[in-house]
Amino acid sequence: MPSTLLTDLPAYAELRALADSLKSASIQEFFSQQPNRVEQFTLEAAGLRLDFSKHLLSAAAHSKLIELAQQAGLAARATALLQGEALNNTEQRPALxxxxxxxxxxxxxxxxxxxxxxxxxxxxxxxxxxxxxxxxxxxxxxxxxxxxxxxxxxxxxxxxxxxxxxxxxxxxxxxxxxxxxxxxxxxxxxxxxxxxxxxxxxxxxxxxxxxxxxxxxxxxxxxxxxxxxxxxxxxxxxxxxxxxxxxxxxxxxxxxxxxxxxxxxxxxxxxxxxxxxxxxxxxxxxxxAFLAGAERMDEHFQQAPVAQNMPMLLSLLEIWYCNFFAAENHSVLPYDQGLQRLPSFLQQLTMESNGKQVAQDGRSLPYHTAPILWGSAGSMGQHSFHQLLHQGTRLCPVDFILPLTTHTGMTEQHRFLVANGLAQSRTLLLGRSAEEAKAALLKRGLSDSEAEELAPHLAMPGNRPNTVISFEAVTPETLGALLALYEHRTFCSGQLWGINSFDQWGVELGKDIGMDILSRLEGEQKAAPLDPATEQLMLRWREAQRLD
CATH class of the missing domain: 3.40.50.10490 (Glucose-6-phosphate isomerase like protein; domain 1)
Structure with a gap:
């Protein structure tokens, strides 16, 4: 049976038109147009609070994305996953x-x-x-x-x-x-x-x-x-x-x-x-307790309607930017040192699951799937790659992960960390115009001509979409819920793209070739040579061993 692709869904064309109309829209203006935007664009489940109000998402686009998920039957697919249907079709097994x-x-x-x-x-x-x-x-x-x-x-x-x-x-x-x-x-x-x-x-x-x-x-x-x-x-x-x-x-x-x-x-x-x-x-x-936190998210995932379903909403945002705004990257920034490995964990979850080029029925996909996911613990990234997030030319949606308390007892230092996280989210939203940059430079004592010349370098476009996922503290329960949230997000995106999120055949060929090269490095003679570049590097490796 042919897979249903994202482009097959009736809402897709309408979302394409909506996205085109929003590419010059202002997120700040959405707040003016929707006085209750924060309340309307916030979800809570399993101890987590997800604020997606700072997105290039109008009320109409939000409604149409919900319609897209309904057309894809995401609620039914969630039930199928949790009830053990063999959704891993290439290996004929469930993902339980x-x-x-x-x-x-x-x-x-x-x-x-x-x-x-x-x-x-x-x-x-x-x-x-x-x-x-x-x-x-x-x-x-x-x-x-x-x-x-x-x-x-x-x-x-x-x-x-x-x-x-x-x-x-x-x-x-x-x-x-x-x-x-x-x-x-x-x-x-x-x-x-x-x-x-x-x-x-x-x-x-x-x-x-x-x-x-x-x-x-x-x-x-x-x-x-x-x-x-x-x-x-x-x-x-x-x-x-x-x-x-x-x-x-x-x-x-x-x-x-x-x-x-x-x-x-x-x-x-x-x-x-x-x-x-x-x-x-x-x-x-x-x-x-860690398991119980995940189970609470499972229950929410199965029971909540699409419009209030946290994993489905995160998935729809991923689809929105990946397929309607050509965003190739996604950054996850946990403002907690203990969660510093979360981006690495999510890299495998996202890119090994959904880094696919064919649908479940083997057809080539006419669109991109998983974005490249990366990040680090805040506030360290502020002194490295945040420059690109604020002033770079690429659109890169960001997830801020923000525990509101610390186990260290050092509340003043944690207050500084939280302030940094909130400031980064707000800065991505606001940016700074050339006029504002010039005014700031004039206050520093620069002349009018100096300020005019330097202002473009200080200007930031803003309007950069970001999500804030907050919770009271990093506990076994909230950590379990957070990981399950991203698991289900990944599954929903795979279903919308029409792919199998549970195989990873792309890993296998590298293993096979690696074993072939290892046998050659161990001295086994084989008739068929490899490519010239690999042969040259193997030769240099052998020479290096003789030098030791």
Missing amino acids: HSLLRAKQAPLSALRDKLEQVHSTQQRMRDWCERLNQGQHQGFSGAVITDVVNIGIGGSDLGPRLVSDALRFYHGDIACHYVANVDPADLQSTLLELSPESTLFIICSKSFRTEETLINAQVARQWVLNAGASEADLDKHFLAITSNLEAAADFGIPDQHCLPLWDWVGGRYSVWSAVGLSCAIAIGWDNFT
Whole structure:
């Protein structure tokens, strides 16, 4: 059955005309035209407040975007996702990450899967309590004090983000993360640890992920070199995997393996046993609160009508700028140091999910899909790339993530941070005209001619769209809701674009070619040469090895 494309929807042409008419519109004038614009363009759900009033979005365009979502059947698609329909059509499987945080199965057909989830959560809880109570010892009898999660992609980004963001909730076990196959990553982590008191969690569904296994083998040898026997390895290794045989060959018995099912994609897996490391770090009760926050967002996503649905609204804004204003970038700026890894997490979620060029039925798409997502923690970005946001030629919508309180107790410093975040949002909106710039220069004591010459360099166009997502504090509940919000946003955008958000075939070819090149670097002779540039670089690599 042919996919429904964005351009097939009746509202698309009308939105195109509306967007053209708004390209010279003033967001500030919208506030004058709509006295209640902030109230009308604000949504609240699961402890989050989303203010989208500072957007190039008239009341008419907003209404037409809602109509677009209704024509695409987004509400029905949300139900299909949460009830486990096989929406991953290229792999013929559902995407049931929402079941990982559910207390009850949405359908009787999913009860068996939910029982598996709850059984695994009980095992996770046992490990959390065992480690945090000092009941697990290494080969020498030393109590485990440090946990190292070895994974890559979704097996690293999610747990690392949650551990960082919820540092206020950490207990006595220190959790560390290694992802890069560059030996410096693992080496620098192990330098400060003792093999006698370190536990490794190997996260690989297939137990074949090359980067993860290379790091795992080095960690294994590190423990053995410290005096452990191969029979002692189970004291120092857990695995999150479906390949029990490969884990056993490594030295990890079945009872030290927790499952990851094929209906959970890697970038959606922090809610599963992949999240064991951060559950150990913050404690089981806080991890269940993290799940509960996400479940609240799931409920909102399924129940709220399109006009009040926070994930759907975020998706419609993404579509609005990507497909009607040709915006190729999107920036996420968390004004919280603990959330500094949120942009990296969202990069994978957004670009691995929706970086596609064909529809679900294989047809080439006539439009762009996922924007390039980037960002950093505020206020550091203000002294680097914010210059481009304010005065650059590219349109780049921004999401400001703003906790209203801090766990540090340093309220005065946090007040300064919040002021900076609000100021950046307002500056993107207001800008500064050449006349205003000239007046400011005259106040500095410049002559009229000097001010006239310099004013264009100080002028800023403003009218730059931005969203503010605020919440009382970074807690397990609000963090869970925030990540689930962006998960569902990503899904809705994929549905509007007519693509499959749950496969990632673009990753596979690079892996295959990488293995071919590795075999050549290891000395294997193959008849067919590679491209001249790659052959030259391999030759230079061989020469560099001879110099060492």
